[in-house]
Amino acid sequence: MSRLATSKTKSNPRTLEAFASLRFFGDRLEPRHITQILDTMPTLAYRKGDVFKMSMGQEIRGRTGLWLASSEGHVNSTDLNEHLDYLLTIVFSEDTEDKLSRLRTLMQEAGIEADATCFWYGEHGARPPVIRDDIRSRFAQIPAQVEEDFDTD
Numbered sequence: 497m498s499r500l501a502t503s504k505t506k507s508n509p510r511t512l513e514a515f516a517s518l519r520f521f522g523d524r525l526e527p528r529h530i531t532q533i534l535d536t537m538p539t540l541a542y543r544k545g546d547v548f549k550m551s552m553g554q555e556i557r558g559r560t561g562l563w564l565a566s567s568e569g570h571v572n573s574t575d576l577n578e579h580l581d582y583l584l585t586i587v588f589s590e591d592t593e594d595k596l597s598r599l600r601t602l603m604q605e606a607g608i609e610a611d612a613t614c615f616w617y618g619e620h621g622a623r624p625p626v627i628r629d630d631i632r633s634r635f636a637q638i639p640a641q642v643e644e645d646f647d648t649d
Contacts, residue, residue, distance in 0.1 A: 509622035509648075511574035515615050517566045518583040518640065522608035525561025529606075533598045536586045539566040561608075576616050576625040580642075583612060584634050596637060610640035620649040 517539070520530050527541035542548045542558045549555055565586055567579035587595060602608065612635050616625055624646040635642050 509619040511576075511616065511618045511622060511625070512649075513615070513617040514574050514576040514579055514625070515566060515568040515571070516576065516579040516583055517564050517568075517613045518586060518610070519613060520563040520603070520608050520610045521560050522603075522606055523560050524606040525563060525608050526606070527561065527563045529602055530563040530599075533595060533602065534565075534586050536565060538563050539568075540564045576614055577628055577631060580612065580614065580627065580631045580635075584631065587638060588634060599638065610638050611643050612640050613643045614645065616644075616646045618646075618648045622648055624648075 523544050526543060527538065531538060531541070540548070541563045542561065544558055544561045546558045547555050548558065565583060567582045571579045571582045573579065587599070589595075603610065614627065618624070624644075627642060627644070632642055
């Protein structure tokens with residue numbers, strides 16, 4: 497077969513982008529309490545009613561309190577599980593049981609909820625990732641629901 501007859505289409509579609517966020521939210525959320533427990537500075541945090549600037553400079557008033565840590569800029573990988581593992585290290589590090597106990601107590605007392613949001617974007621035909629069961633079960637211990645946003649070209 498001549499070189500001209502060789503297909504130039506990609507036979508193995510790939511992931512173009514992936515990242516994840518760990519988010520705590522609630523009307524009575526005080527971001528500094530989450531920061532103290534997790535010993536991590538958030539990517540974005542505000543109390544209900546606070547005014548904050550979006551990336552485009554637009555000012556928004558928080559409808560509820562938020563504490564968010566993102567893997568974007570911290571994990572150089574298109575493997576979504578690596579992004580989720582990074583977020584889990586924020587909660588599951590030294591003194592995990594004490595940290596989880598304090599976090600759960602705060603969540604219950606202040607009516608705070610949590611989730612882990614996953615963003616994945618791939619080439620046309622790329623297969624969405626499969627989130628490992630151990631990752632899902634560790635987020636469930638917080639408790640935090642894993643939410644998926646998967647899309648392709």
